[in-house]
Amino acid sequence: MNKCAEGIYIVGRYGNPLCATWLFENNGECAIVEMPPFFKRKGRPIEIIKETIHKKGLKGPKYILSSHAHIDHTYSIFHYKKAFPGAKLIGHSSFLNDYFIKSFFYMYWTKNKRIYGQDIANKMGLFDEVFTTDLYQLILGKEPLYLIYAPKHSYEDIMIVFKGAMITGDWAIGPYPDCNDIVSSHDKIQSIDKLIYILREKNYKVHMLFSAHGDNLIYNVDFEAVMKETRDFCARINNTHHDYQW
Ligand SMILES: [Zn+2]
Structure with a gap:
């Protein structure tokens, strides 16, 4: 368990490529972010989270979240759901697109049906809550936790x-x-543009940017300046390939 900022921890980094499992915590409530594949022998993220919850006297995780649907971030979804049945697994409606359903959930639902039986597999099914909007606000111990739909990767x-x-x-x-x-x-x-707009509207200051994999933690960021730099780069690429856009 590695403290990255107040209330933000990396439980460990798992899988190949290594991806972090994060624990957010505030006022006795907590949430888990990212569910990379892990081997039981190595690291044991679920046990580490349970121990931490016990030690800090937190309530069981309120939410389980993922930054996107790729398998290095979601492979262990059923393990987490089974370990923390009181937590709400929350996803965006884009997670339920054909690619994801066909390649990931179907495969894992089938696997879980085999391991846990149909009833449990049904219950473990998909998400507990799916949002379709660009901005979705959760609350963790009275602190807002925003999910913003913003495709780039x-x-x-x-x-x-x-x-x-x-x-x-x-x-x-x-x-x-x-x-x-x-x-x-x-x-x-x-x-x-959407990220800048939404955060401006909320008058919310982002000053840390953490890659989901946990390998790039940037502190004291001028958020809008970094985003503009990122945007300029995308615009240059766009110009280069303008003729080939579909
Ligand atoms: Zn990834």
């Missing part, structure tokens, strides 16, 4: 904002290319 990207930090999923931040070519430059730019 994938069309299921959710920025998770808590206590002045933004978990930026697998976004490339700054003048760097994203690691894939899934989202069009136009949509990336729209997402960046």
Whole structure:
């Protein structure tokens, strides 16, 4: 368990590539972010979370969240749901697109049906709560926890904002290319503009940017300046490939 900021911890980093499981905590309530694959022998994120909850005297996790639907962030979804039945698994409607349903949930639902039986598999089904809006507000111990739908790395990207930090999923931040070519430059730019707009409207100051994988923790950020730099880079790429956009 690694403290990154007040109320924000990395439980550990798991899978290949390594992705963090995060624990958010405020006023006795907590939430889990990201469910990478893990081996029981190594690290035991669920046990670490349970021990921490016990030690700190917290209530069981209120929410289980994920920055996007890719398997290195969601593989252990059923393990977490089973370990924390009182927690609400929350996803965006984009998580239920064809790609995700066909490739991930169907496969894991089938696997769980085999392991746990149909009844439990049904209950473990999909999300407890699905939002369709760009902005979704949760509350953790009286502190707002914002989920903002903002595709850049994938069309299921959710920025998770808590206590002045933004978990930026697998976004490339700054003048760097994203690691894939899934989202069009136009949509990336729209997402960046949306983040700036929403946070301005809320008068909310993000000053930390944490990659979901937990390998890039940026403190004391001028959020709008970094976002503008990121946006400019996307716009340049857009110009280069303008003729080939569909
Ligand atoms: Zn990832």
